[in-house]
Amino acid sequence: MQRRFPNPRDLAPLMNFKKPDLNAKRRRLSEALTIADLRAIAQRRTPKAAFDYTEGAAEAEISITRARQAFEDIEFHPAILRDVSRVDTGWEVLGKRVELPFGIAPTGFTRMMHAEGEVAGASAAAAAGIPFSLSTMGTTSVEDVAAAGGPTGRNWFQLYMWKDRERSMALVDRAAKAGFDTLLVTVDVPVAGARLRDKRNGFSIPPQLTAGTVINAIPRPEWWINFLTTEPLAFASLSKWSGTVGELLDTMFDPTVTYDDLRWIKEQWPGKLVVKGVQTVDDAKRLAALGVDGITLSNHGGRQLDRAPIPFHLLPEVAREVGKDTEVHLDTGIMSGADIVASIALGARFTLIGRAYLYGLMAGGRDGVDRAIGILGEQIARTMRLLGVTSLDELEPGHVTQLQRLVPRG
Template sequence: MVFDYVDGAAEGEWSMARSVEAFHRVEFRPRVLRDVAEAPTSVEILGRRIAMPVVLGPTGFTRMMHRAGERAVARAAERAGVPYTLSTMGTTPAPAVTAAAPGGWNWFQLYVVRDRARTLDMLAVAREAGMDVLVVTVDVPVAGSRLRDVRHGLTVPPSLRWRSALRALGHPAWWFDFLTSEPLRFATVDGAPGDLAGITNLMFDPSVTIADLEWIRSAWQGPLLVKGVQRVDDAKDLAAVGVDGLVVSNHGGRQLDRAPTPLELLPEVVDAVGGRTEVFLDGGVRSGADVAAAVALGARACFVGRAYLYGLMAGGEPGVTRVLDLLRAELVRTLQLLGAAGVESLDRDLVRLRP
C-alpha cells in the first residue's frame, strides 16, 4: 500500500513511464582532453548558491513512509546543501520543519484552497516559520485517478482493512511504528478523514486562474515559482506576470495521464521565456546523469520526489542522505566523463535526445 502510493501514478501510468523513458533516450556528446580534475556541482538559483542543482520537491503524506517524515528529509537536505519543499499536504507543521533544519533552505508548496482566507493563513504560517520561497502547484484542479490507491482503498489516515491487515503481516515494524507514533494527519489543511481523491476534490479550488496567481504574488514577498507548466504558451503567460521560476512538470504522472514529457518540453520552454524567469524540471529524474542532462538542456535545477522517498522508506533520514550522496557522486562522474569543468559548463552541445 505505502510503496504503491509512492511508486504509482494516474490511470495507465503512461505519463510517469514516458518521463523516465525520455532520459533513456538522452545521448551525451562528450568533449575529450579537457581538464576535469575538478568538477564543482554548485549552482546559483533564485539568487542563492546551492551545493548541486537538485531541489527536494513537495510530497504529501510523508510520515506514512517513515515516522520521521518531513523532519528527516529537511535535515538531510540541510546537510547536503540543497533546498527542501514542504507540501500543503505534508504531515509535519512548517515551524517543526524549520526547527528541525534551521540552517536549511526550506521552501513551501501551496495548493490554493476554496477558502481564500485559509490560503492566506497558510502563507503567513510558512513565512513566519522562515520559509522564503513559495512554489504554487497549478496542475491539480481535481484529483487524478491513481488506480493503485483505489485498489488498496488508501485513506487518510490509513485504515487497517482486511486486505491491508494481511499485507501488514509482512511488515510488522512499519505497522508498529505507525500505530505507536503521533497520529498521521495533514498538518496544514483541515479535512475529515477519507480517501485522497475525495479530500483533494473537497478542498482544492478548480476555478483558480492566472488572476489568482497575481493575487498570491501580491501576498507573498519572496521568490515565487509555479509548478505544473506543460505548455509553451502558459510558460510565456506566467513569465509575463513576473513569476521568479517555472517548474516544467506533469506531477510525476500522478494527475493527467498521457501528459507532456517534461524533459522533451524543457528546451522549448527555456527558449520561449528567454531568460525572463528561471526554469526548473520535475519528472523522471532518477540519477545524477539525469540531472546533468536536464541542466544541459536548460534547467536551472531538478526537482526530485520519488527518488528521496524510496530512500526514506528504506532507511529513514540516512536513506535520504544516501540518495543525495549518490546523486552528487553520479553528477560529478558524469561531468568528468563529459569533459565539463563543472555544472555551469553544461550546455546543449553536450547532449541530444534520440528519436
C-alpha cells in the same frame, strides 16, 4: 609451466576480506548503488498501500513511464582531454547558492512512507546544502520543518489554492514567518487525478485496515511499530478528514483558479515565487510576462493527467523562450544524476526529486535520504567529469541529444 606451492605471505595482500557490518540498516544502505536499489529496499520494507502511493501515478500510468523513458532516450556528447580533477556541482538558484542542482520536491502524506517523514527530508537537505519543499498536504507543520532544517536549512512551501482563500493564505503567512524563502504554487490540480492504485488499496485518511492490509504489514514489523508508536498520522495543515486522498483533493482544491488569482498570490508573498505544473510553451511565456521568478515544468509525476506532455521534452524550447528572464526548473521521471545533468545541459536551472527521495526515506529514514542524495550527487559529479566539464555553467545543449521515440503523425 612450472608450478609451486603458494606462499601465504604472497597471498595476504590479495585477500583483503571486508569486515562484516553488524548494523543492518547501514549495511543495506551502503549496498545500494542506485536509486533503483533504494526502491527495491523500500518495496521490501514498506506496506503495499504506502509504497503504491509513492510509486503509483494516474490511470494507466503512461505519463510517468514516458517521462522516465525520455531520460533513457538521450545521447551524451563528451569532450576529451580536459582537466576534470575538480568539479563544482553547485550554483545560484533563486538568488542563493545550492551545492547540487536538485532539491526535494513537495510530497504529501510523507509520514506514511516512514515515521520520520518530512523531518528526515528537511534535515538531510540542509546537511547537503539543497532546498527542501513542504507540501500543503505534508504531515509535518511548517514550524517543525523549519526547526528540522536548522539555521542552515533552506525551505520552500508548496501551495495548493483551496476554495477557502483565507485558509490558504493563513498557511502561506505561517510559512513566511517560519523563514521559508520560496513559494511553489502548484497549478495542475484543478481536480484530483484518477490514482487507481490508491482506490484499489483503500488508501484513505485515516488508513482503512483490512485483512489484506494487516497481512501485508506482518513481514514489515519496523514500519508497523513506528506507525503505531509515533504521533498519529494527519495532514499538518488540516484538522481532520475521513475519506480517500482523491476525495480530499476534490473537496479542497478550487477548479476556478486563474491567472488573476496567481497575480493576487504574488502580491501577498514576500519571497520568490515559482509556478509548478507548467506543461506548454505558451503558459511558460505568459507566466514569464507576469513576472514570476521561476517555472517548474512538471506533469505532477504523472499523477494528474495521464498522457500529459513530457516535461523533459518541453525543456529545450521553454528554456529558449523564457530562460533568460525566468528560471526554468524541472521534475517528473528523474531517477539518476545523469538525468539531472542532461536537464541542466538543456536549459534547466534546477530540478526536483520526489519518488527518488521517498525511496530513500522508505529504505532507511534520514539515513536513507542521505544515501539517495549521496547517490545522485556522486552520479552528477561523475557524469560531469566524463563529459569533460568542471562546472554547471559549462553544460550546454551540445552535450545532449534527445532521441526521438514519440513523433506526432503528420
